[in-house]
Amino acid sequence: xxxxxxxxxxxxxxxxxxxxxxxxxxxxxxxxxxxxxxxxxxxxxxxxxxxxxxxxxxxxxxxxxxxxxxxxxxxxxxxxxxxxxxxxxxxxxxxxxxxxxxxxxxxxxxxxxxxxxxxxxxxxxxxxxxxxxxxxxxxxxxxxxxxxxx
Amino acid sequence: xxxxxxxxxxxxxxxxxxxxxxxxxxxxxxxxxxxxxxxxxxxxxxxxxxxxxxxxxxxxxxxxxxxxxxxxxxxxxxxxxxxxxxxxxxxxxxxxxxxxxxxxxxxxxxxxxxxxxxxxxxxxxxxxxxxxxxxxxxxxxxxxxxxxxxxxxxxxxxxxxxxxxxxxxxxxxxxxxxxxxxxxxxxxxxxxxxxxxxxxxxxxxxxxxxxxxxxxxxxxxxxxxxxxxxxxxxxxxxxxxxxxxxxxxxxxxxxxxxxxxxxxxxxxxxxxxxxxxxxxxxxxxxxxxxxxxxxxxxxxxxxxxxxxxxxxxxxxxxxxxxxxxxxx
Numbered sequence: 001x002x003x004x005x006x007x008x009x010x011x012x013x014x015x016x017x018x019x020x021x022x023x024x025x026x027x028x029x030x031x032x033x034x035x036x037x038x039x040x041x042x043x044x045x046x047x048x049x050x051x052x053x054x055x056x057x058x059x060x061x062x063x064x065x066x067x068x069x070x071x072x073x074x075x076x077x078x079x080x081x082x083x084x085x086x087x088x089x090x091x092x093x094x095x096x097x098x099x100x101x102x103x104x105x106x107x108x109x110x111x112x113x114x115x116x117x118x119x120x121x122x123x124x125x126x127x128x129x130x131x132x133x134x135x136x137x138x139x140x141x142x143x144x145x146x147x148x149x150x
Numbered sequence: 151x152x153x154x155x156x157x158x159x160x161x162x163x164x165x166x167x168x169x170x171x172x173x174x175x176x177x178x179x180x181x182x183x184x185x186x187x188x189x190x191x192x193x194x195x196x197x198x199x200x201x202x203x204x205x206x207x208x209x210x211x212x213x214x215x216x217x218x219x220x221x222x223x224x225x226x227x228x229x230x231x232x233x234x235x236x237x238x239x240x241x242x243x244x245x246x247x248x249x250x251x252x253x254x255x256x257x258x259x260x261x262x263x264x265x266x267x268x269x270x271x272x273x274x275x276x277x278x279x280x281x282x283x284x285x286x287x288x289x290x291x292x293x294x295x296x297x298x299x300x301x302x303x304x305x306x307x308x309x310x311x312x313x314x315x316x317x318x319x320x321x322x323x324x325x326x327x328x329x330x331x332x333x334x335x336x337x338x339x340x341x342x343x344x345x346x347x348x349x350x351x352x353x354x355x356x357x358x359x360x361x362x363x364x365x366x367x368x369x370x371x372x373x374x375x376x377x378x379x380x381x382x383x384x385x386x387x388x389x390x391x392x393x394x395x396x397x398x399x400x401x402x403x404x405x406x407x408x409x410x411x412x413x414x415x416x417x418x419x420x421x422x423x424x425x426x427x428x429x430x431x432x433x434x435x436x437x438x439x440x441x442x443x444x445x446x447x448x449x450x451x452x453x454x455x456x457x458x459x460x461x462x463x464x465x466x467x468x469x470x471x472x473x474x475x476x477x478x
Binding site: 097116118120122123124126134140 | 449450452454457470
């Protein structure tokens, strides 16, 4: 990993960590009430209200992992923190995506959903982890880079 | 000296009355007396019959299964849930009590009274078109004026245009202004102002009966007021809710008592239909000015975009794994 890549990683994951932390705090506050839905962002916990506070704690942890990995980003232990944060996002987002896939196949009163119903079940709003998912994939580049170095 | 401008009638004396027509006159007098007594008894019976039919509809079928939210209010901070069944029971109790008092005045024995009440109120739930309409109107008005807040009973004022025991007793129960309403420590306000502007202050069944003769669509109207803010919401029943000729038939069956058995049967069917409508239909189908909530169209485009990204992401991931494997 060269100096430029390290600098970029530092800034990138510091910003991503701050965003994850903000989402986590917002979800934690929302979980005290009935949650909220703002545009395409869903923190209502409509699907599973019991999971909402857990999701908030996971997001706050992700934020701390990313933020704490920003210093000496090229160092393997620091990079591991960023990897850990990303894996946490993948697990929660993966669950959310899987739940959509599973619910999109059966119809309400028929065995299989219509094409319209199938596509509509992937429509917004989405939970914060799903927004963070594509940005968290950047860590794969650094993992590969680290593998090449070794 | 007799005044020529005044007509004088000669009262027959005792001797003059003793004529051959004596027996027939006596019989005539007895007949008139008997007719008068029978007429009085029939009139009394009719008056009680009118009231009893107003309280419920004998022979009416039970309402279908329905789901109605309760009206939630607070009374000096204590939360109270009022269901349409509570209102119906209260209406039934009040009408039973009224009937009992009326029968007592007719010198009926307690056993007779119990039997009559048992017969007339058998199966009556008290949920009639008037009580269910008033309940729905209050439910709608409160949700429009207070939203998610729970109103304090003393903050509720209702103006009713419907002078029937069903609607009146329902609203007296909600506002806590009626006799024997449970859990009342603070009272709201209920005013009865007819569409012609007449205000009725005596809300007893006996008095209401005088105003129940000619009623039309304008009587299916209630005004709910949030006293603390002065906000007002008027609830007017839509024209199509009642079958055509419902008011006329009601008058014929309940007031004039001139309906044929077929007309009574027809009215019973209409009565059930109106009651069921108020118990089962949504607000926008019952009341003026309530808009049907728009059904959200499924966001197929948004879903398709996300699904495409998901598929592309999975393909890229598989490609990455494959290329890494090949490199190793």
